[in-house]
Amino acid sequence: xxxxxxxxxxxxxxxxxxxxxxxxxxxxxxxxxxxxxxxxxxxxxxxxxxxxxxxxxxxxxxxxxxxxxxxxxxxxxxxxxxxxxxxxxxxxxxxxxxxxxxxxxxxxxxxxxxxxxxxxxxxxxxxxxxxxxxxxxxxxxxxxxxxxxxxxxxxxxxxxxxxxxxxxxxxxxxxxxxxxxxxxxxxxxxxxxxxxxxxxxxxxxxxx
Amino acid sequence: xxxxxxxxxxxxxxxxxxxxxxxxxxxxxxxxxxxxxxxxxxxxxxxxxxxxxxxxxxxxxxxxxxxxxxxxxxxxxxxxxxxxxxxxxxxxxxxxxxxxxxxxxxxxxxxxxxxxxxxxxxxxxxxxxxxxxxxxxxxxxxxxxxxxxxxxxxxxxxxxxx
Numbered sequence: 001x002x003x004x005x006x007x008x009x010x011x012x013x014x015x016x017x018x019x020x021x022x023x024x025x026x027x028x029x030x031x032x033x034x035x036x037x038x039x040x041x042x043x044x045x046x047x048x049x050x051x052x053x054x055x056x057x058x059x060x061x062x063x064x065x066x067x068x069x070x071x072x073x074x075x076x077x078x079x080x081x082x083x084x085x086x087x088x089x090x091x092x093x094x095x096x097x098x099x100x101x102x103x104x105x106x107x108x109x110x111x112x113x114x115x116x117x118x119x120x121x122x123x124x125x126x127x128x129x130x131x132x133x134x135x136x137x138x139x140x141x142x143x144x145x146x147x148x149x150x151x152x153x154x155x156x157x158x159x160x161x162x163x164x165x166x167x168x169x170x171x172x173x174x175x176x177x178x179x180x181x182x183x184x185x186x187x188x189x190x191x192x193x194x195x196x197x198x199x200x201x202x203x204x205x206x207x208x
Numbered sequence: 209x210x211x212x213x214x215x216x217x218x219x220x221x222x223x224x225x226x227x228x229x230x231x232x233x234x235x236x237x238x239x240x241x242x243x244x245x246x247x248x249x250x251x252x253x254x255x256x257x258x259x260x261x262x263x264x265x266x267x268x269x270x271x272x273x274x275x276x277x278x279x280x281x282x283x284x285x286x287x288x289x290x291x292x293x294x295x296x297x298x299x300x301x302x303x304x305x306x307x308x309x310x311x312x313x314x315x316x317x318x319x320x321x322x323x324x325x326x327x328x329x330x331x332x333x334x335x336x337x338x339x340x341x342x343x344x345x346x347x348x349x350x351x352x353x354x355x356x357x358x359x360x361x362x363x364x365x366x367x368x369x370x
Contacts, residue, residue: 088321090320090321090344090345091292091316091321093314093321093344094292094294094314094321094344097294097296097314098294102296103294103295103296103297104295104296104297104298104299189297189299190296190297190312191296191297191312194296194297194312194314194323194347195347195348195351196348198344198345198347198348199348201345
């Protein structure tokens with residue numbers, strides 16, 4: 001995942017600059033020497049992915065842009081820091097897998113389905129930070145994480161895709177059916193999730 | 209270096225009688241088989257693309273070494289030998305009725321983002337490992353074929369076949 005750059009950027013300023021002035025204004029907050037490939041990727045990406053993670057002690061949102069020249073990850077490093085990572089375009093799923101801590105879970109064979117209130121998921125997917133915060137507060141089983149991946153520009157999904165994952169710490173679960181007010185997460189595996197991630201790709205012809 | 213094209217329903221038989229394996233149709237077996245590296249098979253040539261491959265290795269293990277011990281060593285070795293290695297999955301599986309492990313990982317090989325899937329088992333005093341390496345961008349298309357290949361691996365008793 002090299003090169004890796006740790007940047008001290010106020011996330012509130014970044015979000016405000018992105019909302020009001022667009023990517024160019026937001027990227028002006030970063031050192032100029034980094035901005036050319038990063039700026040091109042953010043301004044004109046082939047694929048945009050937002051990863052929202054709600055967990056017992058808070059929540060984070062990571063962003064990822066995939067372009068022809070590079071893929072850019074803007075990671076929430078906590079305590080008001082943003083970490084900027086650039087990788088080759090073909091490595092974006094590997095970089096995302098690292099960010100999500102996608103890996104083996106010992107309890108996989110014995111995992112059971114899990115019902116999660118659909119309203120909480122809708123809060124997580126909402127645009128407002130306060131709704132995201134409410135979603136986080138509804139989950140307090142220590143060690144568990146609810147992950148929403150929102151992809152815009154994916155080739156095989158007519159422009160958009162949403163992937164919902166639940167990491168119990170012992171097993172990976174994947175959102176399936178809806179029953180009454182709940183979304184049912186079915187037992188999955190890191191292997192299955194890795195395959196699904198490969199389906200959220202810019203078209204191979206466009207990808208460098 | 210010898211090259212042999214694999215035809216439909218062709219099984220590769222280890223010259224030392226330790227295993228047989230159904231290699232995907234149209235793939236090529238390359239190089240001369242060696243005791244520790246009895247099989248290298250690659251998919252058909254594709255310009256400017258990473259060629260998916262299957263590699264079978266057979267390692268001599270100390271008599272007291274268990275599958276767990278052997279694989280702990282492998283877990284320690286892979287991150288030091290493969291660029292940008294990331295372990296994705298690791299599970300216990302049965303390989304032709306024998307307890308083994310399966311691991312999934314990604315890394316960078318020759319500038320390509322690749323996914324590796326490996327099945328390993330201790331059989332007849334040797335550590336046998338089948339490793340599939342595929343361009344990550346192709347992984348979803350070929351993962352089933354690689355799993356099928358592993359499911360059709362047959363472990364043989366060298367003494368009964370020699």
